[in-house]
Amino acid sequence: MNRPSKNRELESLKTNYKSIADVTCEKLRKAILEGVFSPGEQLKERELATLMGVSTTPIKAALQRLGMEGLVTSLPMRGSFVAENISAILTEVGLIRAALEGTAAYLAAMKATDEEITTLQGQIEKMERCTADRDIGRAIEANTNFHEIIHQISGNHSLQQMTGIVRQYDDITRPQALSDESQMVQGLQEHKAIFEAIKAGDPEGADASMRAHVLRNTRFLKQQGLGVGK
Amino acid sequence: MNRPSKNRELESLKTNYKSIADVTCEKLRKAILEGVFSPGEQLKERELATLMGVSTTPIKAALQRLGMEGLVTSLPMRGSFVAENISAILTEVGLIRAALEGTAAYLAAMKATDEEITTLQGQIEKMERCTADRDIGRAIEANTNFHEIIHQISGNHSLQQMTGIVRQYDDITRPQALSDESQMVQGLQEHKAIFEAIKAGDPEGADASMRAHVLRNTRFLKQQGLGVGK
DNA sequence: ATCTAAAATTGGATGTATCAGATTCGACGT
DNA sequence: ACGTCGAATCTGATACATCCAATTTTAGAT
Known part of the structure; x- marks a missing residue:
């Protein structure tokens, strides 16, 4: 295979291929977050398989990823x-x-x-329209695109990889995050603040705005009681 | 196997077991950082094996980890x-x-x-003695313990896992970071500032001091030209 | 009843064969 | 010479058997 010369070219080569390990990991994460497995419960590879x-092969890969996310502890x-x-x-x-999204901003x-x-700016405008139309589906997509x-x-590949690890949780919780209209409106305001700071070339401002945005969202989800026994 | 009731108990159960995958991952990382493999070069599982x-099994596990670190891009x-x-x-x-160590602080x-x-405080005192004695080996150990x-x-298990991913790089670069006496002294001053902020119950101060410490160190290493062809 | 050592069990780690997706190459038709 | 299509090749993904480390259980001695 010829060697791609840039990471961006590699990105463009990416297919939509989803391995059994990918699917297994998603299902396991969801099952843990929904309380199918109890806190502290042992996860045995052969049993899960x-x-x-x-087979145990995709189970191992999945557990390794979940371990890096802190959702699972492996010995x-x-x-x-x-x-x-x-x-x-x-x-x-x-x-x-x-912390990571703040660094990217x-x-x-x-x-x-x-x-x-x-x-x-185009994404901000899209989000404005979605919010006005109360179109949650498109709002979710525009929200994801904005962060992406x-x-x-930011041009920081490792940061993107690391954030990708925790982004799974965002993808799981975002529909609930945007289901409340006032949160949706507030999210848009916060995105605007982030955008203005980036536009103004204000790194500290962008960092602070992004952190505040993610943290406000985290508090809202905690208050909503997402997770075990939902 | 009885189910441990706390993550800390799990930590205490940890052995010094180092799998073939662990060793393989360390060797690969080191080889990449030392320029054995060129930027953009393709890494083929069977060849590396x-x-x-x-076998390819530990190679796969190693590449998955390096992928999460951003050192390798896999398709x-x-x-x-x-x-x-x-x-x-x-x-x-x-x-x-x-960003991550700042959050922990x-x-x-x-x-x-x-x-x-x-x-x-005990760790700070150890570092003071190591610095006075110019004992780099013990300084490295005390430095690692301080961050640990x-x-x-912080009590944030996921944060510890995520930081553990990038800590490999710190473990590789730290000897060089501390080889310069002025950097060693400066590092101690910065650790003291972090400690004082934690002692004072000043979260923002602790975050800022820790970030400044890690970033100063990062700039020094970049200036030293660590990496390819070293 | 208690202690110790060996055997059995549990559960992860690895090797290897095979499967599956993507790319390259060669044959054939125009 | 060029385009198309199928075969071959390359390379990762998975299944499964076996190995290995750690723990638990059992048997025997005291």
């Missing part, structure tokens, strides 16, 4: 265990996302070009 | 590729560490008990 109708030769406090995990993940404010700012573009502007 | 004398069915710009990766990882400042503060204790105080 039988339960999910796959060599001893087994994997569900985190003790799922609600706390969601709050922890919110803090991590705030900081970098974006430092290096955004006029063209990139125009693209971001900031990461692209 | 033969080269390293193992399903297409292969894995070394990141294009290793020097940039180290800088990126520094930014991520600053923030949380530690919010919740540290008198006993925990005393433990941290802050994470334990």
